[in-house]
Amino acid sequence: MEKIRNHAEDFVSQRLAPANLPNDGKQTPMRGHPVFIAQHATATCCRGCLQKWHKIRSGRELTPRQQEYIVDVIMQWIDKEMKRVSM
Template sequence: MTTKTSKGARPEPLDARLDAIGKLPSRARFHLPGRERTVAMTLGESGVRWYAYDVIARRIGPAKPSRDGRQTPYRGHPVFVAQHATGTCCRGCLEEVHGIPQGRPLDKAELNYAVNLVCGWLTREIGPVAKTRTSRPPRSAMPAVPENPTGAPRTGRGLRASKSR
């Protein structure tokens, strides 16, 4: 089994690498819960990829990350779950599962490798999602605010303020 960091060796295709990682008992137990699945579908592929790159670059990219081994929560965002499932959650797991040594910053190729693993795992878990974030309809498509039924001017304190006592 070769990895992205092996000099002179051809890197494994992403699917083969995800299959190999999925067979590891410590990684096979992770699945995407409903809330995180909804977040991933809402953000879309590009939003998840951007977030994954940002998180990996900031949290495990430096040579000596702060709180290494404890910096990635197990829930709260689909990228966190995917990091644990793919062994990209800390520098120790990166070294153990992927052969990327600790003690030096991740280079661009290693960052992209980790992001591709995370996004590939998420795609397997939820299937292909929209390329971009699903967003609210434009304001022009939203219905107008209904008029005050009493005809009194709005005071900002609700309808009670417009009634005379």
């Protein structure tokens, strides 16, 4: 889980944190990594979804606190899914 969290932190900082994203809405693949799946499931996949569902305004760089919140949401979803699948 620590490695997945590190990946989530990297993805969020590189693909979501900048103020202006030229490919916003298309930067997160639908498959290929558990974090990508979790991002779509939790509406943390693009700045548009972050604004609509999490009230995090687009057009501004994400603060470290906002990035931590997003990673926490992603990791909580992954943890719940892992527990659900292992039952």
